[in-house]
Amino acid sequence: MTTLHAPTTNGPRASTARDLWVRLRSLVHRVNTFRVFEYPARSERRDPPTPPGFELRIFDSLDEVPGEIARTVMPGRPFDLMRTRMRRGLARLLVLLDPNGAVAAYGWNQSWRPFRRRFAKVATDGLMLGFYWTRPDQRGRGLYPYLIRKSVALAPPAAPLFIYACVENGASMHGIEKAGFTPLAILHLRRLLLGLNFSRVVTDLRPTAAARTAPLPRGTDAAGAGTDRGIGHAAGQAASHRR
């Protein structure tokens, strides 16, 4: 006699097929819900001190990134999105090295250009901060909020600054608020094959009714055409930030 829960020989095979189906489907159709944050226009953009014992390195050019750092921060080969963006001058890399010279944490300052369609409902221009990562054994020491603050300090002074996290990522949202960002909106993003994106604002999270009277999207270009201010680097500036 068999029961409903009896193990079957095709169990593992079925789960492999299911995994494959989930992967294939995510290539064609992906849905994410993000919490988007902005840096308040009136907040200071103070340069934070580097955590004791750590060294901050900043890279504007892919050619300058040492191989061992590139392997951690841009592992995709042969194609890696961040390699491409760096090559095009759309991304600046911040790396925090531990006392042994290994990558303890990293993050990116990115041009608005790659985000302008997906995030058009919340902002028309600015700088997007992220993705950030902290090595598991270094977590809970404030390296993430430090790097976000550093990203803020490095940005062009008047650029609107945005950052987002998946709504399930409690640690990330906590660090973002610790670094001084305030919630702007919850954005539902549906991505189809060929990079077709459909986004909608699910909830306006601006803190007061007065703040919510100004319509989304945010940014300095009210017409919504979008501008690209660049990521704030200038020739020679990267070297001067290296410590």
Ligand SMILES: CC(C)(COP(=O)(O)OP(=O)(O)OC[C@H]1O[C@@H](n2cnc3c(N)ncnc32)[C@H](O)[C@@H]1OP(=O)(O)O)[C@@H](O)C(=O)NCCC(=O)NCCS
């Ligand atoms: C998210 C991440 C970058 C945080 O790095 P970190 O350097 O450890 O950040 P912090 O030092 O601020 O520590 C995490 C904080 O979140 C808190 N936290 C952890 N899990 C949490 C949760 N589920 N909900 C709310 N807060 C949480 C911790 O208590 C700590 O806060 P505290 O310092 O006030 O006690 C790191 O966990 C990571 O690399 N995750 C994988 C990649 C990722 O998710 N990147 C973010 C996407 S941009």
